[in-house]
Amino acid sequence: MTAGAWLTQARAEFHATVLGGILTRSAAGMPSNADKASKPSIAVANSILDQLGPAKTAPKLPGQTAGADFESVCAGFVGLCFERLSHLRPGTFSVHKGGGIARFDQYAHLDQLEAIAKSNREIATAIGSDYLIKPDIVIGREAFEDGAINATSHLVDAETARHTSLRKSNQSLPTLHASISCKWTLRSDRAQNARSEGLNLVRNRKGRLPHIAVITGEPLPGRISSLALGTGDIDCVYHFALYELRSALVEQGRDETLELLDMMVEGKRLRDISDLPLDLVS
DSSP, X not given: OOOOOHHHHHHHHHHHHHHTTTSOBOTXXXXXXXXXXXXXXXHHHHHHHHHHOOOOBOOOOOHHHXXXXXXXXXXXXXXXXXXXXXXXXXXXXXXXXXXXXXXXXXXXXXXXXXXXXXXXXXXXXXXXXXXXXXXXXXXXXXXXXXXXXXSSSOXXXXXXXXXXXXXXXXXXXXXXXXXXXXXXXXXXXXXXHHHHHHHHHHHTOSSOOOEEXXXXXXXXXXXXXXXXXXXXXXXXXXXXXXXXXXXXXXXXXXXXXXXHHHXXXXXXXXXXXGGHHHHHTO
């Protein structure tokens, strides 16, 4: 068999890592991303698992453990792809799992806001804490030294462009390039948390808006739609195995949910995990 493209291989390796402990099947035949109270969820999840490869027989991980492990695998995949795609997006990028956003240029003012809130209970009550956003994965882009900007011609000097965040001589903080939320499975409350986080990134920024994405392993299109449908709060939802999910729906004759899935894909609200790296460098 001829080896596929690099991104195809990276997707396969991503799935192999997920199958290493996050996506398992219990002794009773229950996939770890299925809802045991939903027969469609179990059937679709089983089909996806069969397509991806042999599954380990193991108890389902606790929710927080599975979520944290999924974040780590997704961060590793994104970081690896960013290194490979550096020719499409020049600059120095770093991919980190977790952490607050106040260390980035657009949101540095939130540290001051938090300090004010801590010093005054009435102010804290008035402004709340929605601005204290800690995405699962963040991608930062370092500011450029003037030498790098002037590498091919004398573009900048001390006279102009004295406020742009792209110049390290103006400010030293990295820019938040992307914020990624990871949801191994989706319930209505988890979907709303991701939406709220996205909206707060929009509202609280001073500067350019970062990419705002969600990665999920949820097998039911109806639950994915609770997050994917609509616009404004997130760029797009990325499924960890979209092609396998669609094949499962076709195989099982689930025409209604297949129509919903296709609507989300055609409406540019749902894509495969392999689309994410290229979208992030756009």
